[in-house]
Each structure stands twice: as structure tokens, then as C-alpha cells.
Amino acid sequence: MDLAAVLTFEILNGVATLVLISVGLAIIFGMMRVINLAHGEFLMLGGYAAIVATNHGVNIWVAMLLVAPLVVGVIGVIAERLIIRVLYGRMIDTLLATWGLSLFFIGIVTTIFGNTVAGIGAPLGSLGVGRYTISLYRLVLIGIAAAILAVIFVALRRTRLGLIARGTMENPNMAAALGVSPPRVYATTFGVGAALTGLAGGLLAPISGVLPTVGAAYVAKAFITVISGGTAILAGTAAASSLFGSINQLLTYFTTPVIGEAGLLAAAILLLRALPHGITGKLFRGSL
């Protein structure tokens, strides 16, 4: 019984982590078809922003929930202005440019903070479940991941901005003919995607610590999740995160983390063989 509870917790935790690290990427890729190779570094920058702010006396929750997304959101808007916008529609050039951007961020952060792990202690404590203990902070993370998905859903579904975003995603020229400025929509989208990524980086900093090169550890999983998710940004991210998160955590629990990661990769390869357009490529056409 306790084991079942703990396993469920572990799985939800794995799912939540995948949701957090990939949702910003899913938004940027899903809406703009821009492959942002600096995604991992956006996570890393969010982590450093939270750590630096906390170390300077900012409340840790404020640092994670506000400072991290704000800092990375602003960085994202600037990157969109200077790089992404100029290369829009040129996929290879965008890949190269964002790769360059990622190296640039790694370089800067290494220069400032050195190539060592930085971290902050996780807030809240732990909770006993029979013979086991689970971290309350990780429990909160599960809630936050769910809340992020819910907020995005409502924003896309119920707000004017969400409607404009959905319309522009489907047909940018027609949206423009109706008075929508696609460049502004893209700038906003990129900023929001970056901010969510920064938020994820901040929230994960207490758990995994941060290193200038930590982005590399995240970026592959994030891309796998987004590609496997398919066209529907939210449903896809949620479905792929659930699938891979479960596989990863179960394997990790019963064997080792390395096998857990390998299992995740294997599952992704099999899935994309069977469903080249991802989980939501055909099944959920038109959903969010």
C-alpha cells in the first residue's frame, strides 16, 4: 500500500518534471515552428536566476515563481527580436543561431559563476508515508505542473489573446488580413515560452542543482517529449509526459536511473516509428 502510494508519487513526479521542462518548448515549437536549441540554456538561466535571487535575500518562492520566469522571459523577448525574427521561416539558420545562443549563454554563465554546481535547499520538508518519506516540495511541483497546463488551456481557450494565438498559428496570413500582427504574436509567444522555461528552471533548481552545462541534460528529453506529443501543444505535452514519465520512473525505481533514461529513449523511438506525427498527430486533430 505504502509502496503503491510512493510509486504513484514517483511517477507523477516524473511526469511533472517532463511537463515543466518541455511545455515552453512545446509552445514555441508548436506555434512558431521554431526549434530553439537554446531551450536547455533557458532552463539553466532560470535556475541561476532563482539561486542568485535567493542568495541575495529574496524569498525562495518569489525567486522561483517570479524572478526566474521574468528574467528568462525578458531574455527570450530580446533573443526573439535580435535573432529569431530575422531568421523566421529559415529552419537551418535558426537551428545554427539558437545553437550559437546556447553556447553563448553557457560561456557567459561559466565566466560569471564558474563551472561548479550551484544550488538552493528545497523548501518545505518531507512527509512520512509508512516506511517511506516523500518530499513535500516535489508534491507541490506536481501541483504546479498541473496548474501550468490548466492556465495555458484556459488562456488559449477563453481569452482574446489565446484566440489570436490559435488563429495565427493556423493561418498567419489570414490573421494578418484581419488586422493581427503576426510578428507581435510571435514575439509574445516566444516570450511566454521562454518565461515558462525559466519558471521550470527555477523550480527544478532546488532538486537537481544547476551547472552552466545543465541544459544539455534537459534539452534532449524536452525535444523527445514535444516531438512525440505531436501537433496538439497541451494534449501532446501532457500525453507524452505521462507516457515517458511513467516509463522512466518505473524503470528507475526498479533498476537504475540509467536504464530509466534508456527506457524513455527506447519508448520514444518505438512511438515515433508507430506514430510518425506523434501521439496527437492524428487522434486529437484540432485539440489544443
Place this chain on the structure above:
Amino acid sequence: MLSVTDLHARYGRIPILNGIRLEVAAGEFVGVLGHNGMGKTTLLKALMGFVPAQRGRILFDGVDVTHEPPYARARRGLGYVPQGREIFPGLSVRDNLRMGFVGRGTEERVDAILQMFPRLIPLLDRRGGTLSGGEQQLLAIARCLAGHPKVILFDEPTEGIQPSIIEELVAVLRRLHRTEALTIVLVEQNLEFIAELAQRVLLIQKGAILRELEPEELRQAGVLSEFVGV
């Protein structure tokens, strides 16, 4: 209202528009008639700003919009009902209509628009992509009207539409022109449709305005064969 001088446009190195001259007064209904590939769509795209003007000038409501992006022209009141209708396929009919409002930042009054298009009322929650061609055409017009345009550019609204709905389209366009006092530029291959509605008709050939006709002339065998003959 719309004044175009010496408009040139090209795709890559292929010139498509070769010095279009076009004057449309406020409240006018002007037809542009031309065969496939003569540059009708390109002309409207250039007017909207989707195809850049290589040379020439476009004045809209007294303002030079030649180098403005499409969304800026749309906000000035230039409406566009494109060929192929370009309905947002994944958005509901209601959201397609709302796009017409939110883009130009006008107040959302879906119900008011629907009075003119009762056929759309039972379809409001359907996905745009599941509508028939005729329904999509009505939706495209309604969506355009939502933004309160001053001028509407129509690109072959009768293409692929069955006769009964064409009659409905005639009624709708006539009403837009007469009752709503909108200025309309209608690009067509359908002679009857254009003769029924337009006050003047311009013949476009190889990207230039060949000549101007009275609508009555379209019904005369001589002119017709000349047109069909070109």
C-alpha cells in the same frame, strides 16, 4: 477611396502586374474580370500587402499604404475575402467570426453579424474546416465584416459554389453595397455574377487593365466573344 497608380509586382523574376491603374470612389462597386492566371489574385494580394509593390503607389483613404504590412492596412479598414476563403479550419465558426473582431480590436458583436447570415447560426459550434464551400464563403464574408471594413476586396467568391448559394451571395453583396454603403472591389471570372452586381467592370489581362466596360456590355455577344477570345 482606393487609388492605385502604375502598380508593378512580381513573383521572383516573373512580372505579374505590369502597371495597374485603378481608381475606386467611396461607395462604388467595381468588378475586375479576367481569365485564369491573369493576375487577379496577385492584384488583390498586392493591394493587401501580401505581395510587395515593385513600383507604383497605393493610396487608401488618402493615405499612402504602399509599404505598409497587411495587418496595418487591415486596421485602416481594408477588408479581404480571399480566393479559397481561408477559413481557420480548426477554429469553431464562432471563433472564426471572433477573429474578425479581435484582429482589429473592435467590440465583439457576433449576434449582430449573424442577423445577415442566418445560415451560419446553427453552425456556430462546428469547426470551420467541416463547413461546405458555400457555408465557408458566407463565413469568410461575415468574418471580414466583423472588423467594420470600409472597402472589401473579394476574390472569386463564386468559385466552386453551387447556383443556389450564388444567388444568396448576390443578395448579400448587393446588400453590403446598397444598405451598408461599403465600397467593393470584386474579382471574378463569372460574367453573370459580375454583370449583376458591378457598376463598372475592368478587364484585366496579363497584369494590366485592358479596358473598362459598362456591366450591360458584358451581356452583349460581341464583347463577350472578344473577352472569351483573348
